[in-house]
Amino acid sequence: MSKGIDMRRERTLISEIPEKVGSTVTLYGWVHEVRDTARFIFIILRDRSGFAQITIPKQSMSELISVASRLHHEDVIMVHGTVVKSEIAKLGYEIIPNSVEILSRAIHPLPLDVTGKTPADLDTKLDARYLSLRSADNQAIFKIQTTALMAMREYLWKNGYIEMISPRIIAYASEGGADLFAVDYFGKKVFLAQSPQLYKEMLAGAFERVFEIGLFYRAEKSRTTYHLTEFVSVDVEEAFVNMDEITETLENLVKHVIEKVKENNKKELEILNHKLPPINSSFKRITYDEAVEIVKSKGIEMNWGEDFGAPQMKALSEEFTSQFYFIIDWPSQLRPFYTKPDPKRPEICKAFDLVYEWLEIASGSERITDKDLFMQNLLKRGLNPADFEIFIKYLSSGAPPHAGFGLGLSRLMLILTGKKNIKEVTMFPRDVDRLKP
Numbered sequence: 001m002s003k004g005i006d007m008r009r010e011r012t013l014i015s016e017i018p019e020k021v022g023s024t025v026t027l028y029g030w031v032h033e034v035r036d037t038a039r040f041i042f043i044i045l046r047d048r049s050g051f052a053q054i055t056i057p058k059q060s061m062s063e064l065i066s067v068a069s070r071l072h073h074e075d076v077i078m079v080h081g082t083v084v085k086s087e088i089a090k091l092g093y094e095i096i097p098n099s100v101e102i103l104s105r106a107i108h109p110l111p112l113d114v115t116g117k118t119p120a121d122l123d124t125k126l127d128a129r130y131l132s133l134r135s136a137d138n139q140a141i142f143k144i145q146t147t148a149l150m151a152m153r154e155y156l157w158k159n160g161y162i163e164m165i166s167p168r169i170i171a172y173a174s175e176g177g178a179d180l181f182a183v184d185y186f187g188k189k190v191f192l193a194q195s196p197q198l199y200k201e202m203l204a205g206a207f208e209r210v211f212e213i214g215l216f217y218r219a220e221k222s223r224t225t226y227h228l229t230e231f232v233s234v235d236v237e238e239a240f241v242n243m244d245e246i247t248e249t250l251e252n253l254v255k256h257v258i259e260k261v262k263e264n265n266k267k268e269l270e271i272l273n274h275k276l277p278p279i280n281s282s283f284k285r286i287t288y289d290e291a292v293e294i295v296k297s298k299g300i301e302m303n304w305g306e307d308f309g310a311p312q313m314k315a316l317s318e319e320f321t322s323q324f325y326f327i328i329d330w331p332s333q334l335r336p337f338y339t340k341p342d343p344k345r346p347e348i349c350k351a352f353d354l355v356y357e358w359l360e361i362a363s364g365s366e367r368i369t370d371k372d373l374f375m376q377n378l379l380k381r382g383l384n385p386a387d388f389e390i391f392i393k394y395l396s397s398g399a400p401p402h403a404g405f406g407l408g409l410s411r412l413m414l415i416l417t418g419k420k421n422i423k424e425v426t427m428f429p430r431d432v433d434r435l436k437p
Helices: 014-020 062-069 122-127 136-158 197-207 243-264 266-272 288-297 310-319 371-380 385-395 409-417
Strands: 024-036 040-047 050-057 076-085 093-104 182-185 188-192 209-217 230-239 284-287 324-331 345-356 359-366 402-408
Touching: 014 024, 014 040, 014 050, 014 093, 024 050, 024 093, 040 062, 040 076, 050 062, 062 093, 136 209, 136 243, 136 266, 136 409, 197 209, 197 230, 197 385, 197 402, 230 243, 230 409, 243 266, 243 324, 243 345, 243 359, 243 402, 243 409, 284 288, 288 310, 288 324, 345 402, 359 409, 371 385, 402 409
Parallel strands: 050 093, 284 324
Antiparallel strands: 024 040, 024 076, 040 050, 076 093, 182 188, 209 230, 230 402, 324 345, 345 359, 359 402
C-alpha cells in the first residue's frame, strides 16, 4: 500500500455503497468468499458494516486476474473500483475494480470457517475467538450488546444517577461466603471483588443515585450454560426508595434496553432470527411463598426456606412463558447480611429477583441502615465486625434508607439475542475450565 494514504479519509464503508452508484470508491476489508467461474471471479468482501460483491471479468488486465486468483478466505485487501447497480447480484450492487491490493494474508488452514458453512463446536469457536468474532452472528451479538450498554447508561444518566468506579481489590471477604478469588498483594492475602455492594451503599449516602457497569469475580465451580467466573454486572443503588420503587426502576431500565435494541438493531435481530420478548405490560410480582406453591403445584418437591434450583425454576417457567417476573419477599436466611428484614415478619426480608422464564437476571433488596442490626447480622453469619469497620462508621454517620440491585449483563444478553449459552454472548469468557484466550 502506498505510503501516506489516509485510509479513514479515503475509505468508503460497504453500507455507503448504495449512495455511490457510478462513483469510484476505495473499500477495505476481509475476503469472505471467492468464487471462480468461467467468465468471472467473484469476491465477497466484508467490513464492519456489511458485505459487497467485487466482480472481476476474466478479460480484465492480467495483473488484476493474477492478484484475484491468489486470494483466500480472510485475506485483508483494498479494492479500488466503480459501484454499479445490479439486478443479478444478490446484494443489489457490485464493484467493478481497477485494482485489488493484498494488505495481509491469512495463513491456511484456518481453525474455523468464518462463513459458518463448515460447522464448529463452541469450544473450537472460543479457542479461535480472534476468528469467530468476525462471523455475522457474533458481529450481531456484540452490536446488540453495545446498544444495550448505551441504553442503560442513557436511562440512568437521564434519571440523575452518577456513574461510579469501585475497587476490584478488597482487603476482606466483604460479602461473606467462600466464592472469592484470593490473590497475593505484596505478600498479603486479599480478594477480587464479587460485587461493589458496600461501596455503592456508601456512595448512595453521598450522591443518592449511583450506578456501575463493570467486571466482577465469583469463584463458583458451576459448570452451567449461565455461569461465569468473570462477569459484567450492572449495579444500581438509590437513597430514599423502597423495594417497590427500586423494582420499578429495574423494570423500566430493562424495558428501555429492549426498546432501544428493537429500534436500533433490526438488521442484527434478523441475522440472529430472534424476536424480543413483549414488554407491553407490567412485570408480574409474586412472593417467595407464592412461587413455592406454584412449584409444588407442578409436582416438584420444595420446602419453605430452600432456594430455587434448576427443576424448580423450570417449573416456574411453565407459568411464565416468555415473561419477566419478580419474586419478592425472600426468606432472610437465603439473602446476604446487609438485606433489610421485614419488621412485621423478620423471617422474610425485602429482597427480590428479576426472572425471565427460568433465568434469574437480577437481584436486589432494601438495605439495613441500623448499625446494631447490621452487626447482629454479621455475628449471626459468623463474620467479623472489625472487617467492616468503615461501613459501620458509614452507618453511624447518617445513612439514608436505600435499595438497589445488580443485573448480569450476559444473562440479559441471552434474552436479547436468543442464544442458549452465556459463553456465546461474552467476548472472552472465563469459567471453571476456560482461561484462554
